[in-house]
Amino acid sequence: MRPALxxxxxxxxxxxxxxxxxxxGLRRRKAEAATLAQLAVVTSALGLTDLxxxxxxxxxxxxxxxxxxxxxxxxxxxIEHFPTGAFWLPPPR
Amino acid sequence: xxxxxLEKQLNILDYALSSLWRRRMxxxxxxxxxxxxxxxxxxxxxxxxxxxxxxxxxxxxxxxxTLQKMSVGRQEAIPLAYxxxxxxxxxxxxxxxxxxxxxxxxxxxxxxxxxxxxxxxMPEGARLDTALASGAMPGPGPEEQGKVVIGQSIKKAxxxxxxxxxxxxxxxxxxxxxxxxxxFSRDTDILTNDLMVMNLAEARDLFALPAGMVTDLCVYVANxxxxxxxxxxxxxxxxxxxxxxRPQIQKTYQVVFGWRSGFGSICLLAALAAFVILAWDKASGxxxxxxxxxxxxxxxxxxxxxxxxxxxxxxVLVSGLACILGMTAAYIxxxxxxxxxxxxxxxxxxxxxxxxxxxxxxxAGDILLILAFTVIPYxxxxxxxxxxxxxxxxxxxLGG
Numbered sequence: 001m002r003p004a005l006x007x008x009x010x011x012x013x014x015x016x017x018x019x020x021x022x023x024x025g026l027r028r029r030k031a032e033a034a035t036l037a038q039l040a041v042v043t044s045a046l047g048l049t050d051l052x053x054x055x056x057x058x059x060x061x062x063x064x065x066x067x068x069x070x071x072x073x074x075x076x077x078x079i080e081h082f083p084t085g086a087f088w089l090p091p092p093r
Numbered sequence: 094x095x096x097x098x099l100e101k102q103l104n105i106l107d108y109a110l111s112s113l114w115r116r117r118m119x120x121x122x123x124x125x126x127x128x129x130x131x132x133x134x135x136x137x138x139x140x141x142x143x144x145x146x147x148x149x150x151x152x153x154x155x156x157x158x159t160l161q162k163m164s165v166g167r168q169e170a171i172p173l174a175y176x177x178x179x180x181x182x183x184x185x186x187x188x189x190x191x192x193x194x195x196x197x198x199x200x201x202x203x204x205x206x207x208x209x210x211x212x213x214x215m216p217e218g219a220r221l222d223t224a225l226a227s228g229a230m231p232g233p234g235p236e237e238q239g240k241v242v243i244g245q246s247i248k249k250a251x252x253x254x255x256x257x258x259x260x261x262x263x264x265x266x267x268x269x270x271x272x273x274x275x276x277f278s279r280d281t282d283i284l285t286n287d288l289m290v291m292n293l294a295e296a297r298d299l300f301a302l303p304a305g306m307v308t309d310l311c312v313y314v315a316n317x318x319x320x321x322x323x324x325x326x327x328x329x330x331x332x333x334x335x336x337x338x339r340p341q342i343q344k345t346y347q348v349v350f351g352w353r354s355g356f357g358s359i360c361l362l363a364a365l366a367a368f369v370i371l372a373w374d375k376a377s378g379x380x381x382x383x384x385x386x387x388x389x390x391x392x393x394x395x396x397x398x399x400x401x402x403x404x405x406x407x408x409v410l411v412s413g414l415a416c417i418l419g420m421t422a423a424y425i426x427x428x429x430x431x432x433x434x435x436x437x438x439x440x441x442x443x444x445x446x447x448x449x450x451x452x453x454x455x456x457a458g459d460i461l462l463i464l465a466f467t468v469i470p471y472x473x474x475x476x477x478x479x480x481x482x483x484x485x486x487x488x489x490x491l492g493g
Contacts (some may be wrong), residue, residue: 003106003110006451039283042284045217045220052286053440053449054439055444056444061287062208064337064341065161070357073167087435089351
């Protein structure tokens with residue numbers, strides 16, 4: 001069997017994997033859309049402003065309602081020391 | 094004619110594949126490093142995009158205007174009396190006071206987000222029970238004293254296991270007892286996992302906030318097109334108040350994740366450093382074995398264009414395959430493993446961590462961005478030295 005044909009078969013295998021991921025992605029997206037209504041009710045009824053992903057510091061828990069200066073306000077010369085501060089950019093004002 | 098050209102390219106592809114297979118350890122290690130770099134870039138892009146998308150979808154329902162009082166550069170309690178001062182601004186439909194803050198549990202080292210409000214006054218407040226996994230929201234009356242609705246991570250942290258009561262400390266270290274009246278659904282974890290919702294009086298008691306003070310006011314307007322105008326009028330009426338509008342909050346989440354963040358920069362710089370090393374290695378010339386191979390091919394009658402085609406195919410195969418493998422691995426990492434490699438940075442020292450269900454969109458723009466950073470520089474870095482070498486006379490390359 002010529003090498004190009006072996007490679008083409010390998011590509012077909014990868015394509016099948018991608019297809020499976022795509023179909024599963026569509027199923028997950030459908031399930032996600034079903035929970036969106038619940039998320040909308042919670043946001044609206046509680047007046048939420050932020051995602052609850054990083055709960056270690058108040059400025060990464062609620063970046064939308066925090067000052068860009070908040071990480072440095074604890075004491076004079078304070079440095080930003082929480083790991084999540086490396087992932088989340090300060091909000092624009 | 095076309096079939097002949099196709100057959101020629103297939104033969105060159107066969108030769109390129111055989112050539113890669115002959116140097117399989119080198120090719121495989123290059124492929125793996127290349128795929129790992131693409132995996133890192135693509136994972137970061139997919140995680141940040143999925144979180145931004147989620148924020149965009151859900152924060153469309155955030156309060157139209159949020160008011161917080163600022164003093165000496167910090168947020169402090171806002172008097173309820175400010176509500177009356179907003180009464181004269183035409184277009185305001187409703188102002189709902191709220192107390193929210195953080196309770197640090199020193200035993201479990203966890204931060205809880207506590208919210209106190211009369212949910213019935215909020216839009217969709219009457220439907221909030223439908224978003225609970227069990228129980229009901231506490232009402233405003235005294236019979237609801239101590240009732241609280243908690244998120245799934247708090248339930249886990251408190252290790253309630255069938256119990257419905259727990260206690261928290263007030264600022265004077267006296268204990269305040271709570272009874273769990275409901276739990277938020279796991280489906281809303283990304284918003285509610287660390288939430289503890291109670292009525293206004295209970296939150297005031299827990300934080301010992303003076304009567305007549307709250308932490309913020311949620312303002313709802315009659316016409317959403319007037320948000321900016323009303324926000325400006327509020328700023329003029331209450332100069333010491335920070336006015337946050339819904340578009341500002343939504344904008345935050347479109348820019349809060351990006352390549353300029355510390356972690357994003359590290360991902361990008363690591364990828365760039367890898368490619369600079371690779372390009373340096375390639376640009377510094379071909380190995381003597383490769384030069385010898387090219388010379389032999391030329392002696393056998395191959396043209397410079399054929400040798401370039403072989404090198405081009407080799408580069409396309411390695412970089413294309415690395416791109417497919419890296420991006421597929423990144424997708425699997427984000428969707429099926431909830432970006433577990435990024436969690437130490439994404440959530441840091443957080444004790445309460447939500448279950449992340451991320452479903453990223455893979456758009457043509459993202460694929461092009463990753464290709465532009467990886468495949469195109471690699472093609473340039475490999476074909477140019479091959480061309481330089483292929484133009485050298487065969488006898489000099491063979492040492493003749």
